[in-house]
Amino acid sequence: xxxxxxxxxxxxxxxxxxxxxxxxxxxxxxxxxxxxxxxxxxxxxxxxxxxxxxxxxxxxxxxxxxxxxxxxxxxxxxxxxxxxxxxxxxxxxxxxxxxxxxxxxxxxxxxxxxxxxxxxxxxxxxxxxxxxxxxxxxxxxxxxxxxxxxxxxxxxxxxxxxxx
Amino acid sequence: xxxxxxxxxxxxxxxxxxxxxxxxxxxxxxxxxxxxxxxxxxxxxxxxxxxxxxxxxxxxxxxxxxxxxxxxxxxxxxxxxxxxxxxxxxxxxxxxxxxxxxxxxxxxxxxxxxxxxxxxxxxxxxxxxxxx
Numbered sequence: 612x613x614x615x616x617x618x619x620x621x622x623x624x625x626x627x628x629x630x631x632x633x634x635x636x637x638x639x640x641x642x643x644x645x646x647x648x649x650x651x652x653x654x655x656x657x658x659x660x661x662x663x664x665x666x667x668x669x670x671x672x673x674x675x676x677x678x679x680x681x682x683x684x685x686x687x688x689x690x691x692x693x694x695x696x697x698x699x700x701x702x703x704x705x706x707x708x709x710x711x712x713x714x715x716x717x718x719x720x721x722x723x724x725x726x727x728x729x730x731x732x733x734x735x736x737x738x739x740x741x742x743x744x745x746x747x748x749x750x751x752x753x754x755x756x757x758x759x760x761x762x763x764x765x766x767x768x769x770x771x772x773x774x775x
Numbered sequence: 776x777x778x779x780x781x782x783x784x785x786x787x788x789x790x791x792x793x794x795x796x797x798x799x800x801x802x803x804x805x806x807x808x809x810x811x812x813x814x815x816x817x818x819x820x821x822x823x824x825x826x827x828x829x830x831x832x833x834x835x836x837x838x839x840x841x842x843x844x845x846x847x848x849x850x851x852x853x854x855x856x857x858x859x860x861x862x863x864x865x866x867x868x869x870x871x872x873x874x875x876x877x878x879x880x881x882x883x884x885x886x887x888x889x890x891x892x893x894x895x896x897x898x899x900x901x902x903x904x905x906x907x
Contacts, residue, residue: 616881630884634891638898642890652886656879744803 623740628733636722639729640698643720644668649676658682668695674703690715698722713742797845806830807838811847811861818851818860 616630632639642648646664653661655678662685663677675689690704699722706715717736722729737743801807810824825835839859842848851858 616877616884618877618880628880632884632888632891634895638891638894639887642887642894648890648894651890652883654886655883741803 620743621734624737624743626735626737626743628735630731631725632729632731633727634729635727636724636729637698639731640701640722643701643722644697654678663687668692670695693717714738797841798847801841801845801847804838804841807842810835810838810842814848814859814861818858820856820858824859 616628618626618628621627642652644666646666649664649666650661653664653676655661658681659678661676662679663675665673665675667673670692672692672695673689674692675687677685677687679685686708688705688707690706692701692703694700694702701720701722702717704715704717715738719734719736721732721734723732802811806828809828813819813824813827821832821835821839824839825832828835839848843850847862848859849862851860
């Protein structure tokens, strides 16, 4: 029905995440900006809930998300909206309470109509190239691309270092 | 916003496995990736690994230590050359990690798919209601 999520590196500091949805942009946009709707799907791995979702949807407005695990663990992040252009574009900063992204990111979400569907393109701009690479480990692929065939054998558990 | 899954998994998985952390740190450097690519072709001594780089052997040894700590490279038992070889398992774990976070992301979006179906239904009903 809908395509799978695609995650690719772009430039030195960006990740581009793309996915199609079987709904028009205004609904996808709404699902990304209304707390009660966010809580329905933005929950993450099993066992977690999006316990707090506060959104002040205007340029300069802030947002705050807090997740809770059934075992008591919590996790939070938030940021500031830089641009709010309903229902086609959202730009916001993002920083986790424990900074896993090496200085936070600036995320741009484009909600693009494709027939009756929506293509959601999220561009994540990291603070540095290193932060980006650490997040996606994208260069693991790029760096070893030259010997991919050999690497496939490695991943499959074939003996390494022997004459082929 | 959506990138939180990446962070989340980095956090969860790294706490779960210090070695995975070491793997990603080791892979974050272009020289170390090049060394790994070279070793993927077959085992090589430190001198052989240093040759293509404008680097001293001690500098290459330092990179090799990081790769060894991550479990990506091991030293073969050969007293003379002490050739290094690539180890497959940590890379397979790293690849598995990447796939796992893609899956969790996809699951989030599948929940969103279901919600959007519901929203479309409600919108359709509202439109019908207005017409009547």
